[in-house]
């Protein structure tokens with residue numbers, strides 16, 4: 001089906017074409033100088049000490065758990081209202097995910113009280129996910145983590161330009177993980193980054209990103225090194241310089257992108273305010289947010305009613321999505337399942353409406369008009 005209003009559109013133009021072409025013309029296309037320039041620019045943007053670019057955010061999450069020495073027998077507290085990668089990474093290292101519910105129908109991120117209630121003597125870490133770019137309650141979560149000696153990993157895939165009390169998300173816990181997949185705020189098709197203020201973690205991330213080898217091909221090609229040793233069992237989680245240049249170009253657009261999303265979100269909220277059948281989560285949220293998506297929650301609804309609303313929006317040419325089907329309900333997670341009533345309701349009754357840089361005011365008027373008519 002061809003939608004008149006898609007859920008998402010890339011914020012790409014001639015800058016990205018040129019950035020990719022320049023790398024191709026240089027004939028050094030794998031990881032090299034562009035990735036370094038991006039890493040430096042990303043540390044400046046986030047005001048964090050180290051950034052390690054990798055092939056995707058899932059790899060960054062896997063590396064984060066490896067670096068923090070989390071393994072079989074350990075428990076990691078995770079959200080269920082997230083993309084499945086957040087939880088899969090826990091299984092990659094053999095640890096067990098312990099699902100927590102969200103805070104409320106207005107705040108879809110992990111409930112600090114539920115985190116506290118699920119801590120056991122096996123708990124080693126919490127992975128928080130900043131839903132839609134809106135910050136988790138990091139004050140409370142960091143304080144619980146300190147009390148119980150837990151690591152905090154931030155899945156900041158939605159939050160490349162979000163803040164919590166003026167500090168960029170992804171830089172508050174021990175390690176932050178970002179995604180540059182095609183539909184994220186900034187994108188290079190497939191890409192990610194691990195960020196940290198801890199020098200040892202950054203060093204380990206660099207080693208594990210490239211087979212545990214002590215030098216990179218680029219350094220050897222430039223004569224900076226002639227041989228290498230392999231000192232730990234690493235992976236090939238590298239990103240290439242074509243993507244490095246693309247994501248660098250996208251980083252230049254990020255501030256304008258965030259500002260535009262904030263403006264568009266304001267228009268959505270204006271059209272939907274005081275509607276008795278809809279909850280607009282985070283409607284009173286005030287901090288800087290990346291506004292990755294625009295979610296709404298249907299009140300007193302069912303999954304069938306929600307799917308019906310989505311079908312009718314599709315017939316109007318409007319693409320929607322669901323963020324997210326609950327992870328604890330997937331077949332491979334049934335053995336870890338538990339009672340998460342708020343997550344279950346949101347997974348069945350949430351609708352994600354279109355939001356992207358080039359979306360126009362009249363598109364939002366059309367979408368909200370259609371939505372109000374349908375419900």
Ligand SMILES: *Cc1c(COP(=O)(O)O)cnc(C)c1O
Nearest residue numbers: 056057058083085157179180181
């Ligand atoms: C997109 C996403 C990921 C995975 O990112 P990739 O770069 O595709 O591996 C992880 N967590 C969340 C919350 C995401 O939205």
